[in-house]
Amino acid sequence: MATKGNPGDNVTLFIVVGLCCFFYLLGAWQRSGFGKGDSIAQEVTKSADCSVLSNLNLESHHGNEVKKTDDLRSEIKVFGPCDDRFVDYTPCHDQMRAMTFPRENMNYMERHCPPENEKLHCLIPAPKGYVTPFPWPKSRDFVPFANAPYKSLTVEKAIQNWIQYEEDVFRFPGGGTQFPHGADAYIDQLASVIPINNGMVRTALDTGCGVSIWGAYLFKKNVIAMSFAPRDSHEAQIQFALKRGVPAIIGVLGTIKLLYPSRAFDMAHGSRCLIPWGGNSGKYMMEVDRVLRPGGYWVLSGPPINWRAN
Numbered sequence: 001m002a003t004k005g006n007p008g009d010n011v012t013l014f015i016v017v018g019l020c021c022f023f024y025l026l027g028a029w030q031r032s033g034f035g036k037g038d039s040i041a042q043e044v045t046k047s048a049d050c051s052v053l054s055n056l057n058l059e060s061h062h063g064n065e066v067k068k069t070d071d072l073r074s075e076i077k078v079f080g081p082c083d084d085r086f087v088d089y090t091p092c093h094d095q096m097r098a099m100t101f102p103r104e105n106m107n108y109m110e111r112h113c114p115p116e117n118e119k120l121h122c123l124i125p126a127p128k129g130y131v132t133p134f135p136w137p138k139s140r141d142f143v144p145f146a147n148a149p150y151k152s153l154t155v156e157k158a159i160q161n162w163i164q165y166e167e168d169v170f171r172f173p174g175g176g177t178q179f180p181h182g183a184d185a186y187i188d189q190l191a192s193v194i195p196i197n198n199g200m201v202r203t204a205l206d207t208g209c210g211v212s213i214w215g216a217y218l219f220k221k222n223v224i225a226m227s228f229a230p231r232d233s234h235e236a237q238i239q240f241a242l243k244r245g246v247p248a249i250i251g252v253l254g255t256i257k258l259l260y261p262s263r264a265f266d267m268a269h270g271s272r273c274l275i276p277w278g279g280n281s282g283k284y285m286m287e288v289d290r291v292l293r294p295g296g297y298w299v300l301s302g303p304p305i306n307w308r309a310n
Contacts, residue, residue, distance in 0.1 A: 082122040089124055093231060093250060105280065106254035109230040136245045140216045143170045143243040153211070153237065162211050163240065172244065174213060178271045178302050183217035194267065194297050196221050201266040205258075205291060208273025212241035212248055223267075226260070228252075253284045263293040272302040 082089070092113040101108040113119075129146035133139055145168050154165045164171045179186045191197050199222070206215050206227040215225030228251040229237050241248035251258065253275055268288045270277075277285055277300070288298055 079121060079123050081125050082120060084125060086120065086122075087125055087127055089120065090231060090250065095231070106230070106252045109232065109252045110254050110256055111250060133243055133245075139243070139245045140219075141172050141174070143172075143240060145169055148239050148243055150239075153240070157210075162213065170240070172211060172213065172216070172240075174217060176210075176213060179213065183213050184220070187214070187217055187221065190299060191221070194299070196223060196267075201297065203265045204267040204269060205260070205265045205288075207253065207268065207270045207288070208275060209237075209241065209248065211237050212244065212246040214269060214271065215241070215246045215248070216244055225269075226265075228258075253287060258287060258291060260291050262290050263296075264291050265296060266293055267297040267299065268292055269299045270301070271299075 090111075092111040094114065097114070098108050098112070101110075101112065127146060127149055131144050131146055133144065133147060134142055145165065148170070151165055153163050154170075157163065160176050161173055162176050164173060174183045175181070187196070195201060201221075201223055204215070204218060204223055204225040206212065206225050209215060209227035209229045212225070212227040215227045218225045224247070227238070227241055227246060227248040229248070230252045231238070231250050238248045238250050249259070268291065275284055292298065
């Protein structure tokens with residue numbers, strides 16, 4: 001015999017089915033686009049300007065100054081060759097202009113850059129017949145005459161045996177009045193009292209270097225020498241040093257500090273260089289002291305020629 005069901009079970013089943021239908025309809029309504037959340041998002045989108053997104057440029061940039069290659073080519077300035085009279089031109093050193101500067105403290109032998117409107121904007125031509133310089137170590141002893149066609153040193157310094165002219169080359173004997181037995185013998189004499197051979201001296205400064213005989217032969221000792229001398233009546237002695245492959249610049253100990261940081265050199269050297277070391281309250285010696293490292297060596301050799309007069 002069948003039994004009558006519990007009325008409470010039917011009520012529970014009805015509630016479950018009703019909730020399922022309600023949540024189904026609620027989900028369908030929200031997905032239709034008319035939900036509250038979507039309407040808010042639509043209002044925000046309407047108030048925002050998103051048009052820039054379509055114009056984004058993702059290519060790399062270097063600022064507003066970047067131009068097309070064709071524009072850059074049209075703005076390139078071509079420098080033509082200078083007149084032949086500028087073959088011997090030295091930047092920031094015009095010999096005629098230099099003579100107008102004061103003689104005090106060798107000011108007239110220092111380099112003075114011209115104003116902007118007087119600077120050269122052309123290519124300095126090479127001397128006529130210029131050839132490829134000799135490679136090291138041959139360049140230490142020989143320089144083609146065509147590369148530095150100046151014979152004044154072979155005349156004015158003939159008895160000092162710095163430089164000799166032979167056919168189409170200059171020859172540097174490696175001797176001179178200060179090195180009667182050759183630069184090697186002179187450097188060996190220095191090495192007997194200064195630790196040149198053991199690596200304690202690695203950098204040197206040669207004041208009033210001439211054609212840089214001393215610096216050229218120091219390479220054998222693994223010492224790099226920076227040489228400097230003025231441009232004077234002997235023409236550009238420094239040019240011979242550079243053609244030989246030795247670091248050198250035009251300069252004097254005058255009114256301007258040397259272009260080197262403090263404590264840059266292990267040794268400083270002067271050989272009959274006519275620098276008045278005792279003048280100007282010791283200013284020149286103080287400058288040498290500035291560029292020498294603590295414990296560095298200062299070498300002054302040979303009595304200056306005509307020292308009382310010069």
